[in-house]
Amino acid sequence: MGPHVSESALAGLVEDLAGEVYVPGDPGYDEARVIHNGMIDRRPAVIAQCASQADVSNAILFGREAELPIAVRGGGHSVAGTCVVDGALVVDLRRMHTVVVDPEDLTVRVEGGTMMGQMDHACAPFRLATTGGRVSTTGVGGFTLGGGSGWLERKFGLASDNLLAADLITAEGKHVHTDAEENPELFWALHGGGGNFGVATSLTLRLHELPRMSMAMLFFLPDDAPEIVRTFRDLAEGAPDGYGGGVIYMPAPAEPFVPEELVGRLVCGTLFTYAGPVGELREFAEPLFALRPVVEIVQDVPYAELQSMLDDPPGLRNYWSAEYLTGFPDEAVDQYCARGAAIPAGTATQHVLFMLGGAVAGGAARWPQPWRTAPWAVHPFATWEDPALDEPAVQWVRDVRADARPWAVDSVYLNFVGVEGEQRVVNSFGEENYRRLAAVKAQYDPDNVFRHNHNIVPTTS
Template identity: 50%
Template structure:
């Protein structure tokens, strides 16, 4: 294990997060290569009365994987990926990112629902639920967990699965890092073959109302194996974009088909019939597609989200108005269809409430100039305010930052939250792991 302190070379690089808004200075960063290292770091934090944060990919938009003056358990050295092609499973270390996982599984023609940004950590993404392009066909990432090995607040290495510690295993399906440090995760995998049909299509702003309505009617019933999203963007100055559309507001559809070969073409032709001005959907390795839409590093980030049972024309009007006022060319406004395999698991089967939502809207503010911070955050909050009449009140916590305890409870519902609080009391009664969307231990 390597201990990194403020005077050490590499300290600034070790504390750097995806969100450039976050500039925190922990007293010590413990880079852990195995479960014993994690236990030692936890003991050190207890002895020195240091707050604890856990860092893997570092993609928490609120910077929950870093703290000021405390100890950060950095699991990035845990980079193993083992694929069992015969069993169609894979086991990854707690520090693996989705890009690393996807590339390791691609030679076997296998994948599982992963992050839409390839630098996201597998562990935090999955334990928070795991919403990705293939969720309607394969379920959320957490739905495909076979087991999780984690180190508890007491420094004990435990395995959670349907057979071992089943209550803890249930809690790890969406309640995040409240219960320990994940050092290993095993997943069920799915066939994607050598190539998937995937990419992006763009339309100019004047076509957006018609395309948005066509998409709204198409996406909830898209065939198995098809993943999509509607995105208000600023068209990039890239060769595949017509010159008269570059750097202007545009509407995009992300399309991926990772099902049976030959079954995605009809769905793709439906979307193409809407006449995109730019179209880069083509056969490519699934792992390549998974990194196509990665954001540039060193940008400021502020995100939020809402669930919707319906998205009628007035809601689409709100979406399009907000999407026409993106605060920066890197910002996006996403509308993501749920249903399918996501909705097949609901109620108290996992901690996440309202999984039967039909849509998730996701204002994704990114910018580069600190002077734009106030306007960018106001844009994201303004969308939430304007869309509130069409929202259910549910929320996917991986899509938001610090929005208060009421939003955390809304993500789980009262019954699930109370059960989580009891499990939290069992595994972390002193709330050591509170640097997250925190569940407070039951009294």
Template identity: 40%
Template sequence: MTTAPTDYDAEIERLEGTLRGELIRPDDPTFDEARTIYNAMIDKRPDAIVTCASVADVIAAVDFGREHDLDTAIRSGGHNGPGLSLVDEGMVIDLSEMTSVRVDPDARTARVEPGCTWGDVDHATQAFGLATVSGVISTTGVGGLTLGGGHGYLTRKHGLTIDNLLSADIVLADGRLLHASEDEHPDLFWALRGGGGNFGVVTSFEFELHPVETVVAGPMFWRIEDLEAIMRWYREWLPQAPEDVYAFYMTAEVPGDPFPEALHGENVCGLMWCYLGPEDRIEEVVQPARNVADPVFEHIEAMPYSALQIMFDDLYPPGDQWYWKGDFVRDLSDDAIAEHRRFAEVPTPKSSMHLYPIDGAVHRVGPDETAWNYRDANWSMVIVGVDPDPANREKLTDWTRNYWQAVHDHSEDGAYVNFMMEEGQDRIRATYGDNYDRLQEIKAKYDPDNFFHVNQNVEPAP
């Protein structure tokens, strides 16, 4: 960040006078609350937080940040693991007050503002028995998840979140507002679908919706001693399973209620099911898993899709310490499974490893059709060290890094950008693969000075 001019305070006061939202400075009583994000491991102190109430506020904030050469971060839901929705000393453009959702049930579309969480979207769309692809925690922000690609319970059937993105309105670094779609600025639209927040501030997302109302879902756990048998079965079963069937794999510690007391604190492996087909066929779907080993717990039942979406919210509220690392996984070799078994004892009760399926409909989109490169991977893996106590920060961080290092040689070079910490430019290049050069060219066209660089950054082509 360059040195602020002597009249900076006067100019920032003029900015404040143009806003419909708030401008929060370090001496404001709401500053600490405003700079708090989901991951309590992050402690950054921006010089200004602009809580935008409208597109006009976004434009004013971008213009101010550009004119004063401020490091500028964009915050939607605040779930960014490495804390790239905040910045030290610069400016945060906070979109969390822009929460409108407009559903067109006849067209099966929804126009969503960037401050929405996926819980906001589900609330609006489920009234019409509709949904789009999102994550597995409803408090996650729409903006960050979408721009990174997005995957969740509906992915095998309906693809990534970006595969359901129809258009976006975006404020560029020069302050212009553009509409990006397959027909308007198609190069920018291509880049937005997986390229992260590199190209501007998206102020509106238009999504395709699908009929999803009731699902059959819930967890199934096995003893940790059954891990290798379950993972070997899972790697063979999942690619052949109908796309109505989704199940992500996990290793975890059983929390307290509502689980049986005898299992509290036990390390287990498990599957989290979501079945979109007829309820009366769920037994034939899940029975093959039972045949591998006897589950120690299962609770699978019909429920509203929105109920499934909030199932992990209470377990993972804002304010925990988080450290995560991810990889794309094409195959689960016996050697990889052996490493997963070696690290299956989690360091803290909330720590876990998940394998999220990204096959099915995801594979029917070519690797060059969107910025998301790994269209032939079968899973998106994330290893998460989580705990509410800051004293456990080193323990959960070391476990996550060591676990990731042990399995990385059996994974792909790149990872889902939303599951990355600040891991360096080589890792970003590996994630985008053959699409990286094209992203650089689009970056040079729409943000040649790299104003939007507080992210998993794609550098402009020289």
């Protein structure tokens, strides 16, 4: 425990919470502090696993009284590991995961600790969906409040575009509700501003009818990668909004659909997802089939299943970043392919290029996310197991960013990056948006209690 935590105060927190409280030395403490990124090994002073909105309020008040730093954990997928902090109070929301689907109003209400897979599976019987993360173990709360990029974004917008209402506990331990009419400035700030303004205990999201979903994942040997990537680019630039997808360099995974002789070898993959039948998708993607893929997975697929196909195992070491691009000309293709061929050996690193546009670009003027006008995003996603590979893996990610600089915009989707400096945060909102966000921050968290994130510093004047 930290120096400010008295035994009586801790006993009071234990009595007040319907959930569980862990401190160093308790059975279950080490399990409770583990997050997705294996590089993060931090020891909070107190972990409060909250089971209700009242628990969240009580935990925050306890942390402030004890003068502890306060971190908030939803899914635990932040690459920077900001949801666990040495010597801090962690407000852990994972026990709060109720999902309520209203198929008539086309809405879903989720508690703050809900995982993406829990929401997707609850919506599936109604053939309804909203834009979700591409990994089922992502937390819905942090994903949505950070913007929320996923396979359905070109058709239905970002996850935050589908945010209808939220309930937060502020730094003062008070409940506040926000929607387009009630506390509208806070509502605006939650469309990309992240967890800067309070702890989100529930979110209400718009749902969409999704009767069909299909995918075409093709793996190629990397010898002809520039032609493959250019073909994908040309298809993507003319794709209707129902299509999503990207290109990926990666070591071929040990999956049943991958021939044994390819497992572990570098491949260049393309993926198109489509909110429609597989026959139409195959016809659209025909120019890629003509390039002789060595693996083809082309099928109708339930959305919830698609969402978990790229799940990566927890506990690996992770370092990611991203750049959003004004375009993807042939020179950029060549740079992308050259860096893909240089993925560090011995890692499970993925070199990802996402197609954007469609509904993503539509909300750029309305919300504080200027990066969404970019048609492409490059997302170097380094994962590995051996700590001896830390330096080459991290350097490779930085090299990808340097390669993309001639076409990069200043702004970036912050959920894709770790700690990259205050200016990176300011640029990602734009200076005018950042000033407006800082004013909202000053209203709801003037002391910057919720600062262990991509932080927005409250206006002091």
